[in-house]
Structure formats: C-alpha cells, structure tokens
Amino acid sequence: MFYKDSDQVYRVRELDSLAWLVHGFGTRQADIPGLFAQLATLKQIHSATCVAAAGRSGVLAKGDALLEDTAGSVVAVKTADCIPILLIDDRHRAVAAVHAGWRGTVARIVQNAIGDMRARFGTLPAELHAAIGPGIGRCCYEVGPEVAVQFGGQGRGHIDLPETNRRQLLEGGVASERIYASDLCTMCHPDEFHSFRRDREAAGRLYSFAGVR
Numbered sequence: 191m192f193y194k195d196s197d198q199v200y201r202v203r204e205l206d207s208l209a210w211l212v213h214g215f216g217t218r219q220a221d222i223p224g225l226f227a228q229l230a231t232l233k234q235i236h237s238a239t240c241v242a243a244a245g246r247s248g249v250l251a252k253g254d255a256l257l258e259d260t261a262g263s264v265v266a267v268k269t270a271d272c273i274p275i276l277l278i279d280d281r282h283r284a285v286a287a288v289h290a291g292w293r294g295t296v297a298r299i300v301q302n303a304i305g306d307m308r309a310r311f312g313t314l315p316a317e318l319h320a321a322i323g324p325g326i327g328r329c330c331y332e333v334g335p336e337v338a339v340q341f342g343g344q345g346r347g348h349i350d351l352p353e354t355n356r357r358q359l360l361e362g363g364v365a366s367e368r369i370y371a372s373d374l375c376t377m378c379h380p381d382e383f384h385s386f387r388r389d390r391e392a393a394g395r396l397y398s399f400a401g402v403r
C-alpha cells in the first residue's frame with residue numbers, strides 16, 4: 191500500500207519494516223537530491239541496460255536501471271510519465287531502481303534487472319519485493335499503431351505500462367503478493383506529478399530512489 195510521507199514522498203507500507211532500506215517515489219514537491227548527499231543516477235536512454243552503482247554517486251553512465259548493495263548509497267531514476275520500479279532484495283540487502291517507458295518495457299528491462307541482481311547479488315526472484323511507482327496510466331496513454339503493435343494491439347489505442355510491467359515481474363518469478371502498484375497516473379494528477387505528455391518541454395522530473403542505510 192502506497193502512502194505519502196512528510197517529505198512529499200510516496201512510500202510502500204510493506205517495505206517500512208525493512209530497517210536497512212531507504213526507498214521512495216518523490217512527488218514534484220519533494221527535493222530528493224537535497225535529501226541524499228550520495229545519489230547515483232544515469233543518463234537515461236530508454237534502453238534495457240543495467241548498471242551497478244557499486245558505491246559511486248553522480249551520473250554514472252548511460253542506462254536505465256541502477257543496482258546497488260553498498261551501505262550508505264542511494265540510486266535513483268528520473269521520470270515524467272515513464273514507470274519507475276524499485277526492486278528490493280531483503281536477504282542480500284540489495285536494490286534496483288528501474289526506468290521503464292514503452293521502449294524499456296518492450297525490451298523487458300525489469301526482467302533484465304532481475305537477472306542482473308541474480309548474477310551480481312545472488313537474488314532469488316521469488317524473494318524480491320517490487321514497487322511500481324507513479325507513471326502514466328492506461329487512462330491517459332493513447333499511442334499510435336507503431337507503438338500499439340509492440341503491445342499486441344492493432345491501430346491506435348491505449349496501452350497499460352504499469353500492468354505490462356507487473357506481468358513481466360510475475361513472469362520473472364516475483365510473487366504477486368510482493369508486487370505493490372501505486373495506481374497513480376502522473377498525467378491525471380498535475381498537483382503531485384510531472385508529466386511529459388501534459389507539460390512537454392516544461393515538465394520536470396520525479397525522482398524514485400532506493401538505497402542501503
């Protein structure tokens with residue numbers, strides 16, 4: 191269950207019991223870079239590329255998912271309609287922050303990130319927690335035929351990125367009861383979220399983050 195804390199950050203109630211974990215999905219009122227001195231991000235390119243932060247901070251590389259298990263380190267992705275997803279491995283105290291737009295979703299970046307966590311940290315997918323944060327909902331995401339066809343549709347239509355990623359998490363071995371979906375549409379809630387579709391070049395970016403205390 192998602193709720194908003196006093197820093198204007200959405201958090202998942204089920205993850206609050208993990209004392210080692212730092213996590214959240216910032217609203218447009220949140221100052222995430224101001225909250226964390228050591229923050230790692232990527233130059234996001236709508237790929238399926240995963241990068242291990244390994245204790246580094248700053249803009250590390252080109253890619254769309256950041257992995258970390260270093261104490262004191264926080265990783266983040268930036269979005270405005272694309273879907274931010276946090277993966278949490280309690281056993282190995284490891285996290286990933288994933289940026290999934292339609293291209294990254296078609297490239298199955300979230301499954302790529304699970305595979306990389308498994309290779310790097312020994313993560314067991316069945317033990318993962320996965321939080322799907324605020325992004326554009328099916329309500330507002332109408333696409334042309336060239337994109338719809340990638341999602342099994344024909345002609346112009348609405349696609350559901352959060353649900354497609356939820357299904358990919360299930361296929362990747364994550365248990366349904368450990369998948370938490372915000373069901374918050376960035377375009378429908380201008381007071382809380384940036385939206386590229388709504389605000390175009392004027393849109394800011396939302397920070398979604400996870401880290402190890």
Ligand SMILES: [Zn+2]
Nearest residue numbers: 329330375378
């Ligand atoms: Zn909407």
